[in-house]
Amino acid sequence: MSGHVASAYCTSPFAQSGQPAFCLVWDGGIVPRLYHVERHHARHVDCLFPVIGHIYAAAGHHFGPYKKPGGARWDLGVAGKLMAYIALGSVDEDIVEVFRELYQARFAGDTERAQAYRENIHSADASLAAVGEFFEASALRLEAKPPEDVLASFHVFLERLLVHEMGIALQRHSIAGPKNLCIAGGCGLNIKWNSALRASGLFDAIWVPPFHNDSGSAIGAACCALAAEKGFVPLEWSVYSGPALKGCQVPPGWTASTCSIAELASILASSKPVVFLAGRAELGPRALGGRSILAAATLPTMKDHLNDIKFREHFRPVAPICLEDRAPTIFSPGSPDPYMLFDHQTRAEWREKIPAIVHLDGSARLQTISRTSEHPVAQLLVEYEKLTGIPLLCNTSANYHGRGFFPDAASACAWGRVERVWCDGLLLTRTGLSPSVDEILFATSPFEDR
Structure with missing residues (x-):
């Protein structure tokens, strides 16, 4: 918990400017907890509501294409897929009401069942069992409803609950100063919830680091040590601080030639996908160039x-990487989003121009x-824009x-799934026809979840 709080705040613009901030931490095995951080002090403010973050993924174990025999498991990988899948559905207020009633009866209300649940909420097994029973009860009342509508409605139920309870917590604990928010924990990957909090007007500014889930554990430990010695001071960091590229020989079945950024832009303009490897890897789970x-994105x-x-x-979307100054004319709001952590709508006049990055709901x-970034991917976008007038690519x-x-x-x-690999100025092109590693693995894999 302390690592999440420290890493979120110390990497934030609020730490840079010396401003305090609230910090929301919501991870798979914990309820959403709100903290307040200042330079020399951090304190727990409130638990927003008694629901562990894993409930979102667990919904997918009971409804839709990822439904599993036996229901909820500790499989967090479904959560991101559900964010994509819900675009197939519509919000049904009758379904939302079912979830609201069961939430009160089983988690938040004064019933014996809800009280027993809260008493055992720190037990992972007990929490998971209660979540499973919650969805089993839901399924009995929602048998006639399409699963995509059920999941879209459950998403909105949680989103409304989060915003509502956040507002109540801020009223209950009146703390002077700027209303800034950092978001940490795996639930920070839910870009729609992040956007809902930003649109709520509860906060002046919101910061979500690119390593808010467990991928930020090492940075969190370092920030905790830093805080113990100097307080919650800003950390110097870059998202491109992962492992450097390793040197390698040109593999059999591939040829290599030098390739400038401008030449690569021309290849991309001819609608040929390219694996793009440049400098150090990203921190966190997102590929950011x-x-x-x-x-x-034009096909x-x-x-x-x-x-x-x-x-x-x-139904899974493909993300756009876009030059920052052009983004507001293409997306709404199109505000700076360097780590792919908020939801944007594609403006209507652009949807037919860049259909490959437009999700089913237009987002x-x-x-x-x-x-002006020195990163090669920015230089590539500039060159691609010169050729096509389009300031973005699929990523x-x-x-x-x-x-x-x-x-x-x-x-x-x-x-081997993409025939061209660009690596710091060298273009490798596949000439052989040998099967790729993934083709071999998937041909023999007993697992269906892809």
Whole structure:
């Protein structure tokens, strides 16, 4: 807990300016907890409501395409997929009311069941069992409802609950000073909740670090040590502080040639996806142009093509990476979002121009980057804009299915799902027809969840 609070605040603009901030921590195994952080002090303010973060993923174990026999398990990987899947559904207020009634009866109210649940909320097994029973009771009342509507409605139920209870907590604990918020814990990956808090007007500014889940554990430990010695002071950091690229030989079946950023932009403009490896890897779970697969967003078929490459479901969106100064004309709000952590709507006049990055509900998980940035991906976007007039590209992570980023070009070539790999000025092009690693793994895998 302390690591989440320290890493979120010490990396924030609020620490840089010496301003205090609230910090919301909501992780898979804990209820949402609100803290207040100042330079020399941090304190717990409130528990917002008695629901563990894992309940969102658990909903997917009971409804929809990820439904599992036996219901809720400690499988957090479903949560991000559900954020995409709910775009297939519509919010049904009758379903929302069912969840509200069961929430009161089983978690938050004065019933014996709810009181017993809260008494055992720190027991992981007891909490998971209670969540499973909650959804079993829900399913009995929602048998006739489409699963996509059930999950869309459950998402909105939790979103409203979060914003409402946050407002009550701020009223209950009147703390003078700026109303800034840092968000930490795995639930910080829910860009729609982040955006709902930002749109609520409860806060002057919101900060979500790119490593808010357990990927920020090391930074959290370092920030705790720093806080113990100097207080909650700002940390010097960069999101591109992961492992450097390893050197490698050109693999068999591939050729290599030098390739400038301008030449690469021309390749992308011809609608050919490219694995883009530049400098150090990103911190956190998001590919932000250091370990990415990039592609033109102008073809309607590109989203499906990239999802096929990544063995992902057809409804999963592909994110745009866009020059920051052009983003407001293409997206709403289109405000700076360097770590892909808020929800944006694609403006109507742009949806047919860049269909590959438009989600089913018109939204986009936007990443922005300044055109003056020295990072190669920014330079690439500038060159691509010169050729096409489009200041953005499709961006998805370059990695083996379910694993970390590629450590070198040879790993991307061994994966083999994209025929071109650009690595710090060198373009590797596939010439052989040998099967990729993932093709071999998936041909023999007993697992259905892709």
